[in-house]
Structure formats: C-alpha cells, structure tokens
Amino acid sequence: MSNVLVIKTKEKLNLSSLKKGSIHRLHIQLSDNSLGVPWRVPVIVVKGVGKGPVIGITAAVHGDELNGVSTIFKLLDAVDPKTMKGTLVLVPISNTPGYLMNQRFFLDDVDLNRIMPGKEFGSSSDIYAHFFITKIVKSFDYLLDLHTASHGRVNSLYLRADLEVKESRTLAYLQHPQIIVQKDDDEKTLRGWANRHGIPAITIEIGNPNTFQATLIDETLDGIFNTLRYFKMIPGEVQDFVSHAATVCDHSYWIRSQKGGIIEVFPELAEVVKNGQLIAKVYDVFGQVREKIYSNREGIVIGKNIRPICDSGTRVLHLGVNIQEPLPEMIPGHH
Ligand SMILES: [Zn+2]
Known part of the structure; x- marks a missing residue:
C-alpha cells in the first residue's frame, strides 16, 4: 500500500466544503509565475468536530523565517480532528517564492509584510498578497503570524501585539513569550490588516532565521495549545505564562x-x-x-x-x- 497522500489543488479555500473530523492538505493557487503556472501555497486544515473558531497560523511570510514551519508541523502531530472543536488553518510557507530562494522578500524583492493587503492590479508582489488575503486569510477568525529575526540578527521569543485592544491582548497573554512589545498595528503588515478587518491578530517572533530552535518552538507551541484551550477547542486549564515569565515593554x-x-x-x-x-x-x-x-x-x-x-x-x-x-x-x- 502506498502511503503517499494525494494533495488537492484548489482555486480558493472553502472551509465549509471540507469534511469535519479530518485533516485536509491543499494547495491554494495564487498569482501566476513566469511559466504561466500559479504559485501554490500549502494549506493544512484541521477541521474539528464541534463548533469553535477558525484559528489561522501563518509562517514564512518572510521566506527564510523557518521556526514557524516546525511549530506548525509539531502542532499538527499533536492535534486530533476527531476530538478537536473549531478549525485550524495552518500555512507553513506563506511566501513560496521567497522560501524557494531562501530569502525574506518576494520575487521582486518586495517585503510582503509591508504591502498588505496588496492589489489585484498591481506589481507581482501586490497581486500575490491580494490573493493570499482574499483566498486564505479572510477565512480566519483569529490570526497568529509566526516570524523570526532577519538575516544577520538573532531574536528572543517575543510578541508584537496591541495590548490596548482586548482581543489582541487576550491572544498575547495566552502565549509563552520572553518579551511582549506593545505595538500599534504597523501599516500594511499582515497583522495590521487583520486587526483592522475584524480578525484579531498578533505577531510571534521566534528566534533566528533559517534554522529550527527546538526550545523556542516548544515554548511557542505551549502558547498555541493554551490558545486552543482558551477557545475550548481542546480540553484543559488555561495557563498564565505571562505574569510569571514575560517582560512587557511599552515600545x-x-x-x-x-x-x-x-x-x-x-x-x-x-x-x-x-x-x-x-x-x-x-x-x-x-x-x-x-x-x-x-x-x-x-x-x-x-x-x-x-x-x-x-x-x-x-x-x-x-x-x-x-x-x-x-x-x-x-x-x-x-x-
Ligand atoms: Zn518576519
């Protein structure tokens, strides 16, 4: 028996059409590359059995920021759609061209996280960003956007979140960071777009680019599981990590x-x-x-x-x- 899964390619993410109690692996087609073939973004949907929110987790919007990829894979190993409530939409590689070139930017050297929500009729990065938002991100109720430091720099595990807004403060306090930086939404980031469009969002900065750091990945997972418990998607008691270990900064x-x-x-x-x-x-x-x-x-x-x-x-x-x-x-x- 072959163990290889057939991955379906879809024009658009349609969560209501997917079977409950299952994990679905899809390619979602965005803008075209120069072969005339659409860029396909891998999307994993964990569709639970009961009612609950849709939590979107995006990684590698900057193509060389990889700790979030491992975080998503480990999360996937640990959740059971047959008992989970609500839906997880996991996007391990959001910027596929950047990932292929092992670089932060999109094909045209533009930072996707400074041009959101893109434009349907714009530059190549604009069009990609536009379809990323309209075909994938719009289906989320909440967003955790996973990043790392940039090339040549190292980070702690820290969050950027607007602590003055209740929903994003809640998301922030559920995580397990070393540091939280109070930040208004930066113009044209994915987080900023989401927060302005009714999808509470925070950015989780996990260590260094181009590597997997097991300890920081596990701490990120602690926070994500805590988030799932808070929304009653999985059973268990919600932890208060922040008041024990995190440093909260004004900016x-x-x-x-x-x-x-x-x-x-x-x-x-x-x-x-x-x-x-x-x-x-x-x-x-x-x-x-x-x-x-x-x-x-x-x-x-x-x-x-x-x-x-x-x-x-x-x-x-x-x-x-x-x-x-x-x-x-x-x-x-x-x-
Ligand atoms: Zn980043």
Whole structure:
C-alpha cells in the first residue's frame, strides 16, 4: 500500500466544503509565475468536530523565517480532528517564492509584510498578497503570524501585539513569550490588516532565521495549545505564562551604528541594559576602534546584530523600553 497522500489543488479555500473530523492538505493557487503556472501555497486544515473558531497560523511570510514551519508541523502531530472543536488553518510557507530562494522578500524583492493587503492590479508582489488575503486569510477568525529575526540578527521569543485592544491582548497573554512589545498595528503588515478587518491578530517572533530552535518552538507551541484551550477547542486549564515569565515593554526601537567597519555587539538576548552602557564597538579594518556605541535608554534586549560586517546605519541592538509590571489579571475573563 502506498502511503503517499494525494494533495488537492484548489482555486480558493472553502472551509465549509471540507469534511469535519479530518485533516485536509491543499494547495491554494495564487498569482501566476513566469511559466504561466500559479504559485501554490500549502494549506493544512484541521477541521474539528464541534463548533469553535477558525484559528489561522501563518509562517514564512518572510521566506527564510523557518521556526514557524516546525511549530506548525509539531502542532499538527499533536492535534486530533476527531476530538478537536473549531478549525485550524495552518500555512507553513506563506511566501513560496521567497522560501524557494531562501530569502525574506518576494520575487521582486518586495517585503510582503509591508504591502498588505496588496492589489489585484498591481506589481507581482501586490497581486500575490491580494490573493493570499482574499483566498486564505479572510477565512480566519483569529490570526497568529509566526516570524523570526532577519538575516544577520538573532531574536528572543517575543510578541508584537496591541495590548490596548482586548482581543489582541487576550491572544498575547495566552502565549509563552520572553518579551511582549506593545505595538500599534504597523501599516500594511499582515497583522495590521487583520486587526483592522475584524480578525484579531498578533505577531510571534521566534528566534533566528533559517534554522529550527527546538526550545523556542516548544515554548511557542505551549502558547498555541493554551490558545486552543482558551477557545475550548481542546480540553484543559488555561495557563498564565505571562505574569510569571514575560517582560512587557511599552515600545521598542533599534540602536544603529554611525560608522562602518567590523562590529562586535556585547549584550545577551533578554539582558537588561542600563542607560549609558557600552553595547558595541565598531573597528576599522586595521583593528582600531572607530566607534563605541552606548545604550541611550534602559531597556531589555529583544534582538541583536550577529553579522560582523557593518555599514553606517547597521541595526545593532533592538531594545524594548519602558518595562512595565505585568498586570494582575493577565488573561481577560480568566483567573
Ligand atoms: Zn518576519
């Protein structure tokens, strides 16, 4: 007996047509490539048996950000559609051309996460983004968008979420992050589009690009299972991870270099740095220090540069600032 599954190719994701109590693996066709063939995005639908929300989980909107791919595969191993309620729509590779080229951007070197929701009549990235939204994302009730740091940088496990909006605050507090950054929706990100269109969304930044990091993936999964418990899609008690372990920041920004050369960055991830602390040195090509970079605020290290080659303006340290006390009631409606 062959064990190979036949994967169906569909024009559009139609959740109501899919059988309950089963896992469905589909290719959804988006815009055309230069062979005249549609880009096909792999979509896995876990259709439970009872009523519940549709939770969409997208990964690799930036094609080289892969921890979310493993997170989705592990989630898939652990859920049983015959007992689960509601629906999971899992998109392990959202930016298929970027994934094929092992790069962040789409084919035309555009960042898909800065042009959402795209345009039906626009550039190649616009059209792809448009169909990604209209054919896939519009079917979600909630969205968890999985990312990592960019090439040459490393991240902690952190969230970007608008904590002032109840639904996204709830999603944020259900996760198991090291750091939460309070952020209004950035214009034209997938999260921003979703939040403005009635699909509460958060961004989960899982470590480093181009790799699988088992510990961070497992912590991400803890948060996703917690989310499924909160929505009663699976049984069990909802955990309050945030008030025990997470640091909540008001906002974050990058400290950049002024000079170019060879850079060494000192603080560790999740380290709290003081105002005035030396965080990096830029050397010239003869080994002499050209620039010493100091932190200009107290804050927690969310991400850092690990690529020694440094131009003027290189992002050096991603600092979360205005660290806040965790709120006493972290998950609205739960104690
Ligand atoms: Zn990303």
